[in-house]
Amino acid sequence: MGRYLISPNSFFDDRDQSVVEEFTQKLLTWYKENKRDFGWRRTRDPYKILVAEMMLQKTTSKQVNELYERFLEKFPSPSSIDKASLSEIEAELTPLGMEHKRALRFKQWAKMIIEKYEGNVPRSKEELLTLPGVGDYIANAVLCLAYGEHVPLLDTNIVRVLQRVFNLQSSKARARTDKKFWDFVMTITPPGKSRDLNLALLDHGALVCLARNPKCLICPVNQICVAYKEGKVRPLTQISTRAS
Numbered sequence: 001m002g003r004y005l006i007s008p009n010s011f012f013d014d015r016d017q018s019v020v021e022e023f024t025q026k027l028l029t030w031y032k033e034n035k036r037d038f039g040w041r042r043t044r045d046p047y048k049i050l051v052a053e054m055m056l057q058k059t060t061s062k063q064v065n066e067l068y069e070r071f072l073e074k075f076p077s078p079s080s081i082d083k084a085s086l087s088e089i090e091a092e093l094t095p096l097g098m099e100h101k102r103a104l105r106f107k108q109w110a111k112m113i114i115e116k117y118e119g120n121v122p123r124s125k126e127e128l129l130t131l132p133g134v135g136d137y138i139a140n141a142v143l144c145l146a147y148g149e150h151v152p153l154l155d156t157n158i159v160r161v162l163q164r165v166f167n168l169q170s171s172k173a174r175a176r177t178d179k180k181f182w183d184f185v186m187t188i189t190p191p192g193k194s195r196d197l198n199l200a201l202l203d204h205g206a207l208v209c210l211a212r213n214p215k216c217l218i219c220p221v222n223q224i225c226v227a228y229k230e231g232k233v234r235p236l237t238q239i240s241t242r243a244s
Helices: 014-034 046-055 061-074 078-083 086-096 099-116 136-145 156-166 179-188 194-207
Strands: 005-007
Touching: 014 179, 014 194, 046 061, 046 099, 046 136, 061 086, 078 099, 086 099, 136 194, 156 179, 156 194, 179 194
Parallel strands: none
Antiparallel strands: none
16 A cells, blocks of 8 residues: 555554554444435436535535435436526525525536537546536546546545544645545545445544544544544543434
């Protein structure tokens, strides 16, 4: 695997490698029993996944889950969005907030997919990044979840998990833009496990490794977590035996 920076004073060595393997194995095992169920996780359709990821910007999974299927029934393809009026799209996106801005983005990327990509969501990162509103995270989400590519995901939840467990630090104002973090997720992902590990990291950050009152006592990786072992977090002490 090589020698990768974990913190300013620590590099991967053979012992670190065993910790990484323990982390991935335990997290993947935890994920099998605790994964969240959303409509966009039950499909490999790149259009449906792109819709979900665009909706998930600056809102919660719960809010998106409540309207996702209804939106797809009304707009089952890029062409249906392209043909719809802005007000029709806004009406469906209103519960998420910023509906005018969201609707404009939907119209823009749908039009581009129709005109430039023959109605098909592109499958290269370079092409995905040309779509309005699509950045590294959404592009990789489509590549990983729809097309099965071995690429990492990184959001605020995943950053928090990596910072706590591995003491991974960033000099960037927003760690989720730090290439070192993206490379780290890629480095620790076993071959063929990109989808599962990405989703496991997302779910663990959303269900267990919370920003406030993390559920450290039921965390599957608490014994290798630097923040937990060094008392750098304030865990919730009265919790059930299963994340919810």
